[in-house]
Amino acid sequence: MTSDTPDLADYDGDQDELADRHALRRVAGLSTELQDISEVEYRQLRLERVVLVSVWTSGSQVDADNAMAELKLLSETAGSQVLAALVQRRSTVDPATYIGSGKVAEVKEVVESTGADTVICDGELEAAQLRNLEDRIGVKVIDRTGLILDIFAQHAKSAEGKAQVEMAQLQYLRQRLRGWGGNLSRQAGGRAAGGAGIGGRGPGETKIETDRRRIGTRIAQLRRKLRDMEVTREAKRAERRRHEVPSVAIVGYTNAGKSSLLNRLTGAGVLVENALFATLDPTTRRSETSDGRVFTLTDTVGFVRHLPHDLVEAFRSTLEESVEADLLLHVVDASDPDPQGQIDAVRTVLGEIGAADVPELMVLNKADVADSTMLMALRANYPEAVVVSARTGRGIDALLQRIDERLPRPEVPIDVVIPYERGDLVDRVHKEALIGELEHTEHGTHVVGRVRPDLADELARYV
Ligand SMILES: Nc1nc2c(ncn2[C@@H]2O[C@H](COP(=O)(O)OP(=O)(O)OP(=O)(O)O)[C@@H](O)[C@H]2O)c(=O)[nH]1
Numbered sequence: 001m002t003s004d005t006p007d008l009a010d011y012d013g014d015q016d017e018l019a020d021r022h023a024l025r026r027v028a029g030l031s032t033e034l035q036d037i038s039e040v041e042y043r044q045l046r047l048e049r050v051v052l053v054s055v056w057t058s059g060s061q062v063d064a065d066n067a068m069a070e071l072k073l074l075s076e077t078a079g080s081q082v083l084a085a086l087v088q089r090r091s092t093v094d095p096a097t098y099i100g101s102g103k104v105a106e107v108k109e110v111v112e113s114t115g116a117d118t119v120i121c122d123g124e125l126e127a128a129q130l131r132n133l134e135d136r137i138g139v140k141v142i143d144r145t146g147l148i149l150d151i152f153a154q155h156a157k158s159a160e161g162k163a164q165v166e167m168a169q170l171q172y173l174r175q176r177l178r179g180w181g182g183n184l185s186r187q188a189g190g191r192a193a194g195g196a197g198i199g200g201r202g203p204g205e206t207k208i209e210t211d212r213r214r215i216g217t218r219i220a221q222l223r224r225k226l227r228d229m230e231v232t233r234e235a236k237r238a239e240r241r242r243h244e245v246p247s248v249a250i251v252g253y254t255n256a257g258k259s260s261l262l263n264r265l266t267g268a269g270v271l272v273e274n275a276l277f278a279t280l281d282p283t284t285r286r287s288e289t290s291d292g293r294v295f296t297l298t299d300t301v302g303f304v305r306h307l308p309h310d311l312v313e314a315f316r317s318t319l320e321e322s323v324e325a326d327l328l329l330h331v332v333d334a335s336d337p338d339p340q341g342q343i344d345a346v347r348t349v350l351g352e353i354g355a356a357d358v359p360e361l362m363v364l365n366k367a368d369v370a371d372s373t374m375l376m377a378l379r380a381n382y383p384e385a386v387v388v389s390a391r392t393g394r395g396i397d398a399l400l401q402r403i404d405e406r407l408p409r410p411e412v413p414i415d416v417v418i419p420y421e422r423g424d425l426v427d428r429v430h431k432e433a434l435i436g437e438l439e440h441t442e443h444g445t446h447v448v449g450r451v452r453p454d455l456a457d458e459l460a461r462y463v
Pocket residue numbers: 252253254255256257258259260261271272273274275276277278279280301302303365366367368369388389390391392
């Protein structure tokens with residue numbers, strides 16, 4: 001595979017970064033950059049010993065178990081240790097306390113007996129529900145959305161990624177200021193005093209108003225900053241479009257193996273980790289189809305069920321890479337207990353960002369560990385899908401072949417003799433054209449084939 005960008009040299013760097021990331025988790029305190037703004041306390045939420053709680057309103061027992069298993073994985077990705085998980089079956093969630101009020105006492109007992117410091121509820125809770133639960137249980141309570149935002153905050157690496165996550169967090173926080181007021185002051189107390197402070201008095205209305213104003217100002221700043229970054233990104237995209245290099249975007253559920261596939265196809269050396277949301281920054285590399293045509297391949301942030309709306313909004317500019325691609329490689333973890341659920345969730349997000357109409361090639365990954373019955377069922381549902389293993393390399397050649405077939409084809413026929421001093425044009429022909437015949441003659445390189453219109457224009461004088 002070719003790559004004209006820094007490739008394997010990046011690999012170690014990425015791994016160091018992983019070590020740094022873990023090291024960072026153990027360091028308490030705030031970065032100077034963020035010091036004077038109250039919402040950083042929210043970002044510094046330390047989720048350490050947690051109890052998971054979910055309300056199971058519909059679907060089978062297996063669905064409920066899968067959802068809980070995912071919440072556990074998310075919590076662990078955020079750096080917490082899961083001490084217990086409690087599921088309640090009810091027809092609807094309780095408007096005041098999410099779980100039924102009788103259950104709240106039970107959760108409190110579990111929290112006390114296990115020594116947990118945080119309760120994480122599956123789903124997105126109202127501010128009042130969070131506040132009521134905190135008051136009655138006596139520890140910090142967060143919801144799945146807050147948890148996902150926390151993971152994104154830990155993983156964001158580029159300036160753009162950080163700004164996007166911060167904006168999503170602030171929007172989330174702004175809607176919950178009343179409910180989180182107590183928390184904020186508690187966290188602030190915790191920062192100053194180096195711990196606890198549970199049950200500390202909440203801030204008065206004035207503090208909340210000040211917080212709200214500061215958040216508003218910060219959001220406006222971030223929005224401007226993101227708009228500037230978007231201009232740079234757009235310029236790069238325009239440059240690619242001008243050269244009409246076909247583009248492929250890798251999308252899929254988090255942990256499906258998107259980065260592994262990019263590495264396998266291009267030797268990109270992108271961080272691969274058995275954790276959710278290892279990738280937040282899109283990486284673009286060049287690759288070649290089986291007949292040598294160049295295309296770009298972009299790795300993207302993974303999707304998850306009920307991806308917080310604020311995050312989709314914040315990541316919209318990044319996700320646009322997928323909207324504008326010529327082809328989406330939809331990577332599916334065929335070894336997951338519920339691949340169909342993941343496929344549906346991915347398609348929902350694709351719909352939200354306006355990418356529902358981009359041609360899609362389904363890639364059933366992790367074939368080396370997938371259950372054969374599951375693989376058969378998936379193949380029956382998606383007969384066009386390619387079965388691969390990014391780990392062993394199985395199916396990769398077939399995948400390249402299919403990418404080649406699905407990419408837009410150059411369509412203008414040419415029959416030209418390119419003089420030897422125009423080696424640059426011969427290079428482009430090799431990279432972009434579908435070559436029928438190519439021979440070296442006395443006057444230059446004789447090529448018969450098909451190219452895209454822009455190259456056809458440049459070759460016109462050599463007919
Ligand atoms: N057995 C097996 N494991 C794989 C395969 N492909 C990826 N994995 C593993 O799956 C995990 C996730 O891989 P990544 O490539 O980081 O997945 P991703 O889709 O980029 O994940 P995020 O960026 O976190 O959304 C890693 O532990 C990989 O080693 C495969 O074909 N077979």
